[in-house]
Structure formats: structure tokens, C-alpha cells
């Protein structure tokens with residue numbers, strides 16, 4: 357499994373990248389507004405993220421028609437070679453995904469909540485598909501089992517003839533709220549988990565690691581003072 361950071365915050369991205377395990381970044385309009393992002397600085401901001409991260413950086417189009425999404429996608433893709441255009445899973449989004457993939461532009465189909473949506477996204481040339489976990493949990497449904505269904509259904513077929521350069525479509529477990537969501541997504545075989553910085557920090561923690569470290573340090577002091 358690979359990890360993407362789900363944020364638009366440059367400090368979080370720099371810090372996570374310094375840990376050596378970061379494979380990419382996902383952003384969305386909410387995350388950009390949360391850092392006080394301005395409309396006319398959006399492309400520059402994505403460029404700054406692309407300079408920090410040596411991996412796919414998803415930037416979302418908020419357009420609603422296929423022509424506008426395609427136009428947006430072409431502009432976003434010009435920012436840096438590692439930009440991935442993020443598009444909602446809807447009819448206009450699928451049509452735009454197909455057109456952009458045919459031009460060699462990688463697409464992350466987001467707001468995916470079902471197996472049929474994921475299959476359509478894969479056939480429309482998506483390089484990444486983002487099923488949301490936490491938002492199912494928010495409405496008292498089982499987000500992880502929904503994710504598992506998407507992973508299994510997509511894994512049953514080969515979609516490489518539909519994608520840019522024949523690359524395999526990858527499933528991004530999105531809307532991740534806890535380290536346990538990451539564990540379960542990995543056990544299900546999701547290719548990537550995109551996690552908020554708070555979850556990434558929790559992923560590295562374990563009380564037995566802390567306790568073990570404490571006793572090693574104490575015993576080493578005895579060695580040093582012997």
C-alpha cells in the first residue's frame with residue numbers, strides 16, 4: 357500500500373515528506389479553503405505542492421460540464437507533470453475523464469460511492485478511483501465494506517486498455533478517519549490510502565513502542581554508567 361497525504365497545507369506536506377514514506381498528495385476544494393486559499397493563487401499553490409512531492413498530486417476541478425472540466429483539466433495538467441486531475445464521478449465527469457485520458461492526462465475519479473460508479477470510472481480511463489469510507493460511516497453505513505466491494509470488483513478485470521500508457525488503475529481509500537481505516541483498507545488490498553496529517557501521526561504511534569523505547573533508554577543508561 358502507498359500513502360498519500362490528504363491536505364493542502366504546505367507545512368504538513370513538508371513534514372510528512374521528510375518522514376520518507378509519502379507517495380503523493382490529494383487536495384479538494386474544502387481542504388484548500390481550510391488553509392485560506394485564494395482562487396487566483398490555486399494553480400501556484402498546486403505548483404508549490406508539486407515541488408515538494410515527488411509523486412502524484414491530485415487537484416480538483418469544480419466545473420460542472422464536460423467541456424469546462426476538460427478545459428480545467430488541461431490547465432491543471434500544465435502546472436507540473438505529476439498533477440492528476442480530480443473529477444467527481446458523474447456523467448459529465450466520466451465524459452471529461454475519457455477525453456483527458458485520451459490526451460494522456462491522468463485522472464482521479466472522486467466522490468465514488470459504489471461498485472457501478474467505480475467500474476464506469478475505470479472504463480472511462482481513470483488512473484485512480486477514490487471510494488469514500490468515512491462519509492458512509494457518517495450516515496451509519498459500513499464504509500469499509502463498500503471499499504472492499506470496489507477493490508474486489510475492480511481487481512476482477514483488467515482495465516489497462518482504457519488508461520494512459522496502459523497503466524493499471526489504482527484504488528485510493530479516501531475519506532479516511534482513523535488508523536484502523538488504514539489497516540482494514542490495506543487488508544482489503546486498496547492500493548493507496550489518502551490520509552489527513554492527524555491520522556498519519558496516529559499511524560506511527562503505538563504504546564508498546566513508547567514503553568519499549570523507555571526501557572531500552574533506561575537500560576542503556578545503566579550500561580553507560582557501569
Ligand SMILES: O=P(O)(O)OC[C@H]1O[C@](O)(CO)[C@@H](O)[C@@H]1O
Nearest residue numbers: 362382383384466486530531532
Ligand atoms: O470525508 P472527508 O474526510 O472530507 O474526505 C474527503 C475525501 O475527498 C477526497 O477529496 C477524495 O477524493 C480526499 O481528499 C478525501 O479523502
